[in-house]
Amino acid sequence: xxxxxxxxxxxxxxxxxxxxxxxxxxxxxxxxxxxxxxxxxxxxxxxxxxxxxxxxxxxxxxxxxxxxxxxxxxxxxxxxxxxxxxxxxxxxxxxxxxxxxxxxxxxxxxxxxxxxxxxxxxxxxxxxxxxxxxxxxxxxxxxxxxxxxxxxxxxxxxxxxxxxxxxxxxxxxxxxxxxxxxxxxxxxxxxxxxxxxxxxxxxxxxxxxxxxxxxxxxxxxxxxxxxxxxxxxxxxxxxxxxxxxxxxxxxxxxxxxxxxxxxxxxxxxxxxxxxxxxxxxxxxxxxxxxxxxxxxxxxxxxxxxxxxxxxxxxxxxxxxxxxxxxxxxxxxxxxxxxxxxxxxxxxxxxxxxxxxxxxxxxxxxxxxxxxxxxxxxxxxxxxxxxxxxxxxxxxxxxxxxxxxxxxxxxxxxxxxxxxxxxxxxxxxxxxxxxxxxxxxxxxxxxxxxxxxxxxxxxxxxxxxxxxxxxxxxxxxxxxxxxxxxxxxxxxxxxxxxxxxxxxxxxxxxxxxxxxxxxxxxxxxxxxxxxxxxxxxxxxxxxxxxxxxxxxxxxxxxxxxxxxxxxxxxxxxxxxxxxxxxxxxxxxxxxxxxxxxxxxxxxxxxxxxxxxxxxxxxxxxxxxxxxxxxxxxxxxxxxxxxxxxxxxxxxxxxxxxxxxxxxxxxxxxxxxxxxxxxxxxxxxxxxxxxxxxxxxxxxxxxxxxxxxxxxxxxxxxxxxxxxxxxxxxxxxxxxxxxxxxxxxxxxxxxxxxxxxxxxxxxxxxxxxxxx
Numbered sequence: 001x002x003x004x005x006x007x008x009x010x011x012x013x014x015x016x017x018x019x020x021x022x023x024x025x026x027x028x029x030x031x032x033x034x035x036x037x038x039x040x041x042x043x044x045x046x047x048x049x050x051x052x053x054x055x056x057x058x059x060x061x062x063x064x065x066x067x068x069x070x071x072x073x074x075x076x077x078x079x080x081x082x083x084x085x086x087x088x089x090x091x092x093x094x095x096x097x098x099x100x101x102x103x104x105x106x107x108x109x110x111x112x113x114x115x116x117x118x119x120x121x122x123x124x125x126x127x128x129x130x131x132x133x134x135x136x137x138x139x140x141x142x143x144x145x146x147x148x149x150x151x152x153x154x155x156x157x158x159x160x161x162x163x164x165x166x167x168x169x170x171x172x173x174x175x176x177x178x179x180x181x182x183x184x185x186x187x188x189x190x191x192x193x194x195x196x197x198x199x200x201x202x203x204x205x206x207x208x209x210x211x212x213x214x215x216x217x218x219x220x221x222x223x224x225x226x227x228x229x230x231x232x233x234x235x236x237x238x239x240x241x242x243x244x245x246x247x248x249x250x251x252x253x254x255x256x257x258x259x260x261x262x263x264x265x266x267x268x269x270x271x272x273x274x275x276x277x278x279x280x281x282x283x284x285x286x287x288x289x290x291x292x293x294x295x296x297x298x299x300x301x302x303x304x305x306x307x308x309x310x311x312x313x314x315x316x317x318x319x320x321x322x323x324x325x326x327x328x329x330x331x332x333x334x335x336x337x338x339x340x341x342x343x344x345x346x347x348x349x350x351x352x353x354x355x356x357x358x359x360x361x362x363x364x365x366x367x368x369x370x371x372x373x374x375x376x377x378x379x380x381x382x383x384x385x386x387x388x389x390x391x392x393x394x395x396x397x398x399x400x401x402x403x404x405x406x407x408x409x410x411x412x413x414x415x416x417x418x419x420x421x422x423x424x425x426x427x428x429x430x431x432x433x434x435x436x437x438x439x440x441x442x443x444x445x446x447x448x449x450x451x452x453x454x455x456x457x458x459x460x461x462x463x464x465x466x467x468x469x470x471x472x473x474x475x476x477x478x479x480x481x482x483x484x485x486x487x488x489x490x491x492x493x494x495x496x497x498x499x500x501x502x503x504x505x506x507x508x509x510x511x512x513x514x515x516x517x518x519x520x521x522x523x524x525x526x527x528x529x530x531x532x533x534x535x536x537x538x539x540x541x542x543x544x545x546x547x548x549x550x551x552x553x554x555x556x557x558x559x560x561x562x563x564x565x566x567x568x569x570x571x572x573x574x575x576x577x578x579x580x581x582x583x584x585x586x587x588x589x590x591x592x593x594x595x596x597x598x599x600x601x602x603x604x605x606x607x608x609x610x611x612x613x614x615x616x617x618x619x620x621x622x623x624x625x626x627x628x629x630x631x632x633x634x635x636x637x638x639x640x641x642x643x644x645x646x647x648x649x650x651x652x653x654x655x656x657x658x659x660x661x662x663x664x665x666x667x668x669x670x671x672x673x674x675x676x677x678x679x680x681x682x683x684x685x686x687x688x689x690x691x692x693x694x695x696x697x698x699x700x701x702x703x704x705x706x707x708x709x710x711x712x713x714x715x716x717x718x719x720x721x722x723x724x725x726x727x728x729x730x731x732x733x734x735x736x737x738x739x740x741x742x743x744x745x746x747x748x749x750x751x752x753x754x755x756x757x758x759x760x761x762x763x764x765x766x767x768x769x770x
Contacts, residue, residue, distance in 0.1 A: 099308020113145030223581030365389030583649025
């Protein structure tokens with residue numbers, strides 16, 4: 001229950017909600033019970049709907065998060081049990097295995113060649129050997145070996161602090177768009193206070209009673225302050241998160257939905273993203289024909305240095321480690337030296353074997369031109385090639401290898417096929433203005449081949465990590481901007497690349513699945529991790545792709561775009577009702593007339609203008625024809641609707657003034673017709689906003705309009721046909737015979753509004769085509 005308290009607190013303690021409830025209480029004290037009751041009823045219902053829907057969304061998301069939560073291996077009396085990190089307690093005994101993320105700060109009881117990567121903590125990617133009685137910290141990644149350890153700190157008490165919480169609490173922070181909305185609400189609230197003071201002064205000099213003055217202040221406040229806009233955006237984002245999760249795209253922050261719509265550059269790894277997550281063994285090429293036990297040696301090294309990587313899994317599946325060997329030393333794979341190895345006793349002799357990237361092993365294991373060409377031929381068609389080397393000096397330490405100490409004995413050839421959906425996904429992203437950059441630790445030619453096969457533009461623009469290292473700072477930015485493929489890069493270089501792109505002004509996303517991607521993921525504007533990847537990467541990511549499919553990203557972007565579109569359209573409606581409300585208030589005060597609406601009238605109009613559209617576009621989000629840019633929020637919403645809202649305000653004010661001349665002694669008739677005109681123009685605007693935003697017609701949009709029209713009729717018909725409802729709102733049946741010429745004024749206004757909406761639409765299309 002405590003997880004839901006922030007939702008209750010955020011919705012019930014909203015300053016706008018509290019202010020409206022205070023107004024309702026004040027109206028009740030002034031014996032204006034109908035306004036007080038209706039005002040409090042509507043705001044309470046709106047708030048409860050928001051609370052219920054947000055709790056539903058957070059509950060569903062939490063279930064999905066539990067599915068993706070990493071597990072710790074707790075040692076108990078009945079054996080080893082997998083438990084969530086938040087179920088661990090101090091003094092628990094756990095087992096650490098290759099590929100694990102360390103779930104808590106621990107004291108090593110017994111280490112069997114444990115090697116970890118603490119880059120999440122230190123920012124530096126390097127392997128660290130952990131012996132008996134040493135400490136290992138939460139969020140570190142086990143590279144090789146295993147250990148039994150005792151938990152000494154959990155959760156927020158660990159060195160890494162809040163990052164070790166097994167699940168992200170449902171605490172939706174405001175997105176940049178919501179900050180803009182909050183900014184608008186703040187300024188409008190100040191404006192409402194000034195207008196209230198103006199009303200009090202002018203009405204007091206006009207001799208109006210305190211009840212009339214306060215009712216007018218309450219009506220103006222409801223008309224001007226966008227009481228539900230922030231709550232509507234929160235509700236839409238919460239619902240949107242649920243829709244995305246159902247599409248196998250789990251947002252771990254609500255801001256990720258908006259971030260997807262802002263991407264300029266998407267950096268992606270090769271393996272598991274562009275290519276299938278499963279690497280396949282192709283062949284073993286013998287260099288030393290006399291090495292009959294080469295498959296056994298490969299099996300031993302793969303097993304003893306297993307980090308849980310896809311490459312290691314492919315090798316282990318083909319080469320089984322024999323029995324009867326004794327490990328003397330291990331060299332865990334690291335991104336820095338791109339190799340792993342083991343020194344062991346087997347068949348009464350000491351053997352030292354290294355397996356790694358050929359170009360990184362050449363200093364230790366020299367090989368000739370023949371094998372250079374063979375490796376180049378294989379990598380040019382996308383194959384991954386690993387060199388197998390042997391060190392014959394039994395006294396050599398695998399931790400301190402010297403130049404030329406080894407000799408090549410074989411090549412392992414692996415294949416990593418392009419995903420079937422990679423080409424269509426890349427095409428979609430590039431067609432929507434997103435530049436793709438491939439950042440990989442693999443061989444340059446292999447990466448280039450895969451990038452070209454996927455259809456990534458300018459994939460011939462390649463640079464390696466070694467070339468980046470030698471690059472002077474003065475040329476760094478230009479090189480990063482110009483290149484598309486970055487191969488054989490280190491984790492620190494990945495991090496700097498992301499940092500550079502952001503500094504150059506690009507909204508940058510990063511897709512990764514390994515612990516080596518963690519530093520870059522942390523630096524990106526939008527971090528995306530594959531569910532099958534390292535838990536360290538998964539837990540710091542803004543989005544987790546639950547089905548590990550790169551093609552889920554466009555689906556997520558489409559859904560995210562529809563959610564942002566809904567927020568912008570609803571914001572447009574709010575800005576319309578605010579602008580026309582202000583104009584109506586100013587014109588009536590200038591004309592020496594009373595404000596035409598009671599508080600319940602304004603709330604009644606708002607049902608059609610903002611409440612029903614919010615529900616409609618929450619359940620049936622619209623589909624835009626182009627990619628939205630939340631950074632254009634003010635231009636797309638406020639500036640587009642401004643002239644249309646001015647026309648609404650002037651039209652309603654004109655009709656009210658004319659009616660005041662026709663029926664000087666019949667305020668009920670005047671008020672009723674003015675409410676009808678305002679309601680009609682508000683409903684018309686709901687149909688006009690999709691024209692402004694060039695919304696696609698679809699089955700979903702048809703269902704949305706049916707929902708809206710049926711809801712309007714369900715509320716509108718009883719409001720004027722049932723006497724008890726008419727009396728509650730102080731409505732009457734107008735005498736249309738005398739006022740029918742005013743219909744032409746409304747028709748002229750809506751035609752002009754349609755023309756302005758079409759002009760705004762053309763501006764949006766032109767801006768998005770530029």
